Amino acid sequence: MDTQHYLQAAERLCAANGGKLTELRRQVLELVLGYPGVVKAYQVLADLQRDRGAAAPPTVYRALDYLAQYGMLHRVDALNGYIVCHHFECSHQALILACEQCGGVEELDADATFQSLSQTTARAGFVPRAQSLVLTGSCKHCQP
Amino acid sequence: MDTQHYLQAAERLCAANGGKLTELRRQVLELVLGYPGVVKAYQVLADLQRDRGAAAPPTVYRALDYLAQYGMLHRVDALNGYIVCHHFECSHQALILACEQCGGVEELDADATFQSLSQTTARAGFVPRAQSLVLTGSCKHCQP
DNA sequence: CAGGTAATGTTATACAGTAACATCCGCGAT
DNA sequence: ATCGCGGATGTTACTGTATAACATTACCTG
Numbered sequence: 001m002d003t004q005h006y007l008q009a010a011e012r013l014c015a016a017n018g019g020k021l022t023e024l025r026r027q028v029l030e031l032v033l034g035y036p037g038v039v040k041a042y043q044v045l046a047d048l049q050r051d052r053g054a055a056a057p058p059t060v061y062r063a064l065d066y067l068a069q070y071g072m073l074h075r076v077d078a079l080n081g082y083i084v085c086h087h088f089e090c091s092h093q094a095l096i097l098a099c100e101q102c103g104g105v106e107e108l109d110a111d112a113t114f115q116s117l118s119q120t121t122a123r124a125g126f127v128p129r130a131q132s133l134v135l136t137g138s139c140k141h142c143q144p
Numbered sequence: 145m146d147t148q149h150y151l152q153a154a155e156r157l158c159a160a161n162g163g164k165l166t167e168l169r170r171q172v173l174e175l176v177l178g179y180p181g182v183v184k185a186y187q188v189l190a191d192l193q194r195d196r197g198a199a200a201p202p203t204v205y206r207a208l209d210y211l212a213q214y215g216m217l218h219r220v221d222a223l224n225g226y227i228v229c230h231h232f233e234c235s236h237q238a239l240i241l242a243c244e245q246c247g248g249v250e251e252l253d254a255d256a257t258f259q260s261l262s263q264t265t266a267r268a269g270f271v272p273r274a275q276s277l278v279l280t281g282s283c284k285h286c287q288p
Numbered sequence: 289c290a291g292g293t294a295a296t297g298t299t300a301t302a303c304a305g306t307a308a309c310a311t312c313c314g315c316g317a318t
Numbered sequence: 319a320t321c322g323c324g325g326a327t328g329t330t331a332c333t334g335t336a337t338a339a340c341a342t343t344a345c346c347t348g
Contacts, residue, residue: 022295042334056298061336063296077221078273080304080335095261097270106268113260117239117279120254125284126241129222133279135261140269166326186303200329205305207327224304224335 001086003033009089010072017070027051028063029084032073037103038081078136079103096134101142145230147177153233154216161214171195172207173228176217181247182225222280223247240278245286 001009007021010029014021021029031047032039041060048055064082067073071088075081076098083105087094095110110133121128145153151165154173158165165173175191176183185204192199208226211217215232219225220242227249231238239254254277265272 019294024296040334041336054297057336058298058338059296095264097265097268097272099270100273106270108264108268110261110264113257113264116257116260117254120239120252120257121241121279121281124241124250124252125287126243126250126279126281127287128241128279128281129244135265135270135272135277137265137270137272143269143271163325168327184303185305198328201305202307202329203327 003030006033006086010067013070013072013088019066019070024059025063025066028060029067029072032064032067032082033084037105038076038079038083038098040079040081044082074134076134076136078134093133097139098134098136099139099142100136101138104139104141106139147174150177150230154211157214157216157232163210163214168203169207169210172204173211173216176208176211176226176228181249182220182223182227182242184223184225188226218278220278220280222278237277241283242278242280243283243286244280245282248283248285250283 007026007029010026011021014025027048028044031044031051035043041057041064044064045055045057045060048060064073064075068075068082071085073082074085074096076083076096079098079100081098081103083096083098085094085107087107093109093111093114094107095113097106097108099105114133117128117133151170151173154170155165158169171192172188175188175195179187185201185208188208189199189201189204192204208217208219212219212226215229217226218229218240220227220240223242223244225242225247227240227242229238230251237253237255237258238251239257241250241252243249258277261277262272
């Protein structure tokens with residue numbers, strides 16, 4: 001999916017949730033799209049300041065939170081960062097592997113794993129927050 | 145496992161790894177044991193300051209990192225916190241469910257899920273970092 | 289146009305984590 | 319015993335991450 005189609009899909013997703021892909025949100029989403037892997041809020045903030053003169057932390061955090069809330073981005077807790085989700089229109093569950101060394105990200109289908117996971121958590125009456133599961137570790141190019 | 149036996153097991157684990165459960169580490173471990181769920185580094189720091197007069201962030205972070213490195217504690221990235229691992233002597237993989245509302249924690253066996261997970265990641269040549277998987281969400285008492 | 293709602297701007301601050309260097313302490317070798 | 323080494327801890331200062339609280343704007347709708 002190229003950037004144009006991706007942004008159009010993002011617009012549709014916002015609209016479907018009663019919101020809008022505002023100029024700021026689009027700009028932030030494009031900035032994150034420009035990185036191959038994990039990007040940090042303060043990096044996006046710096047980019048934003050370069051592009052539009054002024055911006056403060058809440059500006060970028062609000063946009064990132066919004067985009068993550070509807071699945072266009074995923075937050076990678078272990079790295080205090082964000083990644084683009086390229087599957088937000090698909091129904092299948094993605095397993096995200098984020099490399100701590102190179103910052104690269106890979107998304108895999110993991111329906112089987114998710115079935116197993118959700119059965120286990122359901123048995124405990126527990127509802128996981130994240131739609132997608134993010135693991136950190138070492139990718140095949142960065143093995144120790 | 146009561147506290148005494150737990151601490152003895154922790155000592156053995158440290159020794160087995162060529163280290164020691166020093167006074168500071170024992171104290172930190174006991175403090176974390178005293179909380180029913182997730183506890184934050186700065187909470188432990190405050191407790192430590194109360195108990196021994198002076199302590200700075202590196203003191204508590206070093207102890208927490210050490211304890212987490214060998215599995216006595218787990219870090220919960222999503223909450224910037226730590227929890228006690230009650231299974232560090234067992235071989236089975238634990239799935240940890242941490243409630244974002246009440247801070248409570250539950251540990252489940254999840255060997256099946258882990259098998260599925262590790263097959264999936266292995267196929268991608270990816271080596272996950274954490275021995276144990278921590279999910280955040282809502283426990284059965286805190287459903288929205 | 290009035291008034292409400294969502295979004296953004298602004299300031300200040302709280303919370304989380306680490307670098308760098310000093311000091312201490314236990315222990316084995318001389 | 320003491321020298322010197324390495325692991326652990328103390329101390330200072332700082333960087334990075336995130337949010338509270340309030341002001342302002344933009345836009346829609348009646």
